[in-house]
Amino acid sequence: MGEVLEIFLSASFWAAVIRIASPLIFATMGELICERAGVLNLGIEGIMVVGAFAGWMTVYSGGGLWTGVLVAMLAGMLFGLLHGTLTVPFGLSQHVVGLGITLLATASAYFAYRLALPRVTTPPRIEAFQPLPIPILSDIPLIGPALFHQTPLTYLAFVLVGVVSFVLFRTPLGLALRAAGENPAAVAAQGLSVTALRMGAVMVGSGLMAVGGAFLTMSAFNSFFFEMVNGRGWICIALVVFGAWMPGKALLGAVLFGMFDALQIRLQQTSIGADVPYQIFLMMPFVLSILALVIMSRRASVPAALMVPFNKGER
Amino acid sequence: MRLEAIARPSLGRLIGFPAIALGLTVLFGSSLALLAGANPFQTLGLILRGAAGSQFALLETLNRATPLIFTGLAVAVAFRAKLWNIGAEAQLYAGALMAVLLGTGALGWPSGLLLPAMAGAAMLAGALVLLGPALLKTRLGVDEVVTTLLFNFIMLLFISMLLEGPLKDPMGMGWPQSSRLVPEARLPRIVDGLRLHWGFALALIAAVVVWVIQSRTTLGYEMRAVGQNRQAAEFAGIPVGRVILKTALLSGGLAALAGFSEVAGLRGNLSLDLSPGFGYTGIIVAMLALLNPIGVVISAIFVAGVFVGADSMSRAAGVPTYIANIMLATALLTMVLAIALTRFRVRWD
Numbered sequence: 001m002g003e004v005l006e007i008f009l010s011a012s013f014w015a016a017v018i019r020i021a022s023p024l025i026f027a028t029m030g031e032l033i034c035e036r037a038g039v040l041n042l043g044i045e046g047i048m049v050v051g052a053f054a055g056w057m058t059v060y061s062g063g064g065l066w067t068g069v070l071v072a073m074l075a076g077m078l079f080g081l082l083h084g085t086l087t088v089p090f091g092l093s094q095h096v097v098g099l100g101i102t103l104l105a106t107a108s109a110y111f112a113y114r115l116a117l118p119r120v121t122t123p124p125r126i127e128a129f130q131p132l133p134i135p136i137l138s139d140i141p142l143i144g145p146a147l148f149h150q151t152p153l154t155y156l157a158f159v160l161v162g163v164v165s166f167v168l169f170r171t172p173l174g175l176a177l178r179a180a181g182e183n184p185a186a187v188a189a190q191g192l193s194v195t196a197l198r199m200g201a202v203m204v205g206s207g208l209m210a211v212g213g214a215f216l217t218m219s220a221f222n223s224f225f226f227e228m229v230n231g232r233g234w235i236c237i238a239l240v241v242f243g244a245w246m247p248g249k250a251l252l253g254a255v256l257f258g259m260f261d262a263l264q265i266r267l268q269q270t271s272i273g274a275d276v277p278y279q280i281f282l283m284m285p286f287v288l289s290i291l292a293l294v295i296m297s298r299r300a301s302v303p304a305a306l307m308v309p310f311n312k313g314e315r
Numbered sequence: 316m317r318l319e320a321i322a323r324p325s326l327g328r329l330i331g332f333p334a335i336a337l338g339l340t341v342l343f344g345s346s347l348a349l350l351a352g353a354n355p356f357q358t359l360g361l362i363l364r365g366a367a368g369s370q371f372a373l374l375e376t377l378n379r380a381t382p383l384i385f386t387g388l389a390v391a392v393a394f395r396a397k398l399w400n401i402g403a404e405a406q407l408y409a410g411a412l413m414a415v416l417l418g419t420g421a422l423g424w425p426s427g428l429l430l431p432a433m434a435g436a437a438m439l440a441g442a443l444v445l446l447g448p449a450l451l452k453t454r455l456g457v458d459e460v461v462t463t464l465l466f467n468f469i470m471l472l473f474i475s476m477l478l479e480g481p482l483k484d485p486m487g488m489g490w491p492q493s494s495r496l497v498p499e500a501r502l503p504r505i506v507d508g509l510r511l512h513w514g515f516a517l518a519l520i521a522a523v524v525v526w527v528i529q530s531r532t533t534l535g536y537e538m539r540a541v542g543q544n545r546q547a548a549e550f551a552g553i554p555v556g557r558v559i560l561k562t563a564l565l566s567g568g569l570a571a572l573a574g575f576s577e578v579a580g581l582r583g584n585l586s587l588d589l590s591p592g593f594g595y596t597g598i599i600v601a602m603l604a605l606l607n608p609i610g611v612v613i614s615a616i617f618v619a620g621v622f623v624g625a626d627s628m629s630r631a632a633g634v635p636t637y638i639a640n641i642m643l644a645t646a647l648l649t650m651v652l653a654i655a656l657t658r659f660r661v662r663w664d
Contacts, residue, residue, distance in 0.1 A: 042460065082648075086648065086651070086652060089316055089318075090318070090652060090655055091318065091655075092651050092652060092655055093651065095399050095460060096598075096602055096647070096651055097648065097651065099401065099595075099598055100599075100644050100647045100648045100651070101644075101648075103595070103599070103640060103643070103644040103647070104640075104641060104644035104645065104648065106640070107637045107640030107641040107644060108637075108641055110635070110637045110640075111347065111635050111637040111638060111640075111641055114635035114637060115350070115351055115635060118633075118635075195316075230468075231464075231465070231468050234461060234464045234465055235465075237460075237461050238461050238465070241458070241461070277476045277479070277480060279472040279473065279475050279476035279479075280472075280476070282472050283468075283469050283472045283473070286465045286466075286468045286469045286472075287469060289461075289465050290461075290462055290465050290466075293451075293457050293458070293461060293462065294451060294455060294457055297451075297455040297456050297457045298455070311317055311318050312317040
C-alpha cells in the first residue's frame with residue numbers, strides 16, 4: 001500500500017491526471033452540447049481522429065499551433081455539418097449515421113495520412129504546445145504543478161466547461177438549445193427553428209470533439225499514429241451519462257477518469273504490476289466506464305427528446 | 316424544410332435514389348483515386364479485377380465474406396428489434412476463443428462430434444457476452460450502444476492477456492498466438508484444392524435459418540413488433556424484455572460463429588489480428604442489406620469484394636487501401652439517405 005500512497009503524493013501524478021483528462025473534457029463538452037439539443041453524436045470517435053490528424057498535419061506542414069487547433073475545429077465542424085444534415089432535417093437513425101461518420105472520418109484521416117507520408121514507419125514529431133506555468137500559482141505544492149503547470153490547451157479546456165455551463169443555463173440561446181432537446185414542439189411554437197438549433201449544436205459540438213482529438217497530437221503525444229484515439233470517444237459518451245448531462249459533473253467525471261488512468265499506468269510499474277498482467281490495468285478505464293453507467297442509470301435524467309427526430313407539422 | 320410521407324412510392328423513386336447513392340459513392344471513390352495521383356478508371360478496374368477477376372480472386376472474396384455474413388446477420392437481427400449491438404467484434408472473439416479452447420487437443424473427439432461442439436460452445440459464449448449489456452438495458456436502462464462498444468476493448472485486452480499467458484503457443488517463437496487446432500477441429504474445404512471452407516456454407520445456412528426465424532416464427536414477429544414500436548408491442552402483451560434478451564442471445568451467437576469459422580476454417584489458430592474489424596463492418600453489411608438476412612449474404616459479398624479488390628489495387632496502383640473504408644462509409648451514408656428519400660418527399664415551406 002505504501003507504493004500506492006507514494007503515487008498519490010507525487011506532483012507528477014496529479015499533473016498526469018489533468019493532462020489525461022484534458023482531451024476528454026473537450027470531447028465530452030462537445031457530446032454534451034449535441035445531446036442537450038437532442039442529437040446523439042456517435043461520430044465522436046472518428047471526429048477525434050480527424051481533429052488529431054488535421055491539427056498535427058497543419059503544424060507538420062509549417063502552420064502555427066493555434067492555426068492547427070482552428071483547422072482541427074473546422075474539420076470537425078465539417079463532419080458535424082454532415083452528421084447534422086443527415087440526422088436533423090432528414091431525421092435518419094442517429095446510431096447508423098454516427099457510426100457511419102466515425103468510419104468515414106477515421107478512414108479519411110488514415111487515407112490522408114498515408115497520402116501525405118506514404119513510406120513513414122516512425123511517425124514524425126512536431127514542436128507541440130509547451131507547458132505555460134502560471135506565476136505564483138504554479139508554485140503551490142501538489143496543486144500547482146497539477147493545475148497551473150499545463151499547456152494552454154488544458155487551461156482552455158477548463159475555461160470551456162465554464163463557458164458551456166454559462167451558455168446552457170444562463171442565456172436565452174442555452175434555454176432554446178436545452179428546450180430543443182426536451183420539447184422541440186414547444187421551441188417551434190415559439191417561432192424558433194429546431195433544425196437550426198440542433199444543426200448548430202452538432203456542428204459546434206463536433207468542432208470541440210475535434211479539438212479534443214487535436215490535444216492528443218498537439219499537447220500529449222506530439223505525433224500522429226493509427227489507433228491513437230483508442231476508444232476515448234466512446235468513453236466520453238459514457239462520461240456525458242455519468243455527468244447526468246451537466247457540464248460541471250461531466251468535468252468531475254473526466255478528472256476522476258484521468259485519475260484512474262494515471263493510477264493504472266503507475267501501478268504497472270509497482271510490485272502489484274509485476275504480479276498482474278498489464279492488460280488488466282488497460283481494461284480498467286473501460287470497465288470503470290461501464291460501472292459508471294450502471295451506477296448512474298437510476299439517477300440519469302436523459303434529455304426527453306434525445307434521438308427523437310423533429311419534423312415540423314407532424315404531431 | 317419538412318418531410319412528407321409518401322403512401323405509395325413510384326418505381327422510379329424506389330430504384331432511382333439508391334442508384335444515385337451508388338453513383339455518388341463511385342464518383343467519390345474516383346475523385347479520391349484522382350487525389351492520390353492515380354487514374355480513377357484504372358483504379359476502379361483494378362478493384363473490380365482484384366475482387367472478381369479470377370477464380371482465385373473470387374474465392375478470396377467469398378472467404379472474406381464469410382465472417383461478414385455472420386456479423387452482418389448478428390447486426391441485422393439485433394437492429395431489427397432496435398437492440399443496438401455494436402459489440403459483434405467482442406462476440407466474434409468469444410467464439411474464436413471457445414473454438415481454440417475445445418479444438419487444440421482438449422477433446423479427443425472425431426470431427427463429426429468436435430466441430431458441432433466447438434460451434435455450439437462458440438455460440439453460447441457469444442450469446443453470453445451480449446447477454447450482459449442486454450440485461451443492463453432491460454433491467455437498468457443502461458444504453459447498450461456504449462456498453463457493447465466498450466466491451467469490444469475489454470474483450471480484445473482479455474484475449475491479449477490469454478495469448479500472452481495460459482493460451483500462448485509454446486512453439487510460437489514468442490508470438491502472442493494460440494497453439495494450432497488439431498486436424499479433427501478444422502473445417503474442411505468445400506471442394507478439394509479450392510481455397511473455400513465449409514464456413515461459407517455454414518454462413519449461407521445461417522442466413523436461411525435467420526430468414527425463417529424472422530418471417531415464419533412467433534419470435535420473429537415479436538422481434539419486429541418490438542423494433543417497430545416498443546410501447547405498442549408492450550400494450551399488445553408481448554414480453555418486450557424477454558424478446559430483447561432472446562434477440563441478444565441469437566445475435567451474439569451469430570457473431571461468435573464468425574470467430575469459430577475464421578479459426579476453424581481459415582487460420583487454424585487464434586491471434587489478435589484475427590478480425591480486422593469484422594464486427595464493425597457487419598453494421599455496414601446489415602444496413603446495406605436493409606436488415607434482410609438474405610440481403611446480408613449479397614451485401615457481405617459486395618463489401619468483401621471492395622476490401623479484397625482495394626487490397627490488390629493498392630499494391631498495383633499505390634492508392635492507400637483505406638479508400639475501401641471511405642467508399643463503404645460513403646455507400647452506407649448515401650444509402651440510408653436514399654432509402655429515406657424513397658419513403659419521404661422533401662417540402663420546402
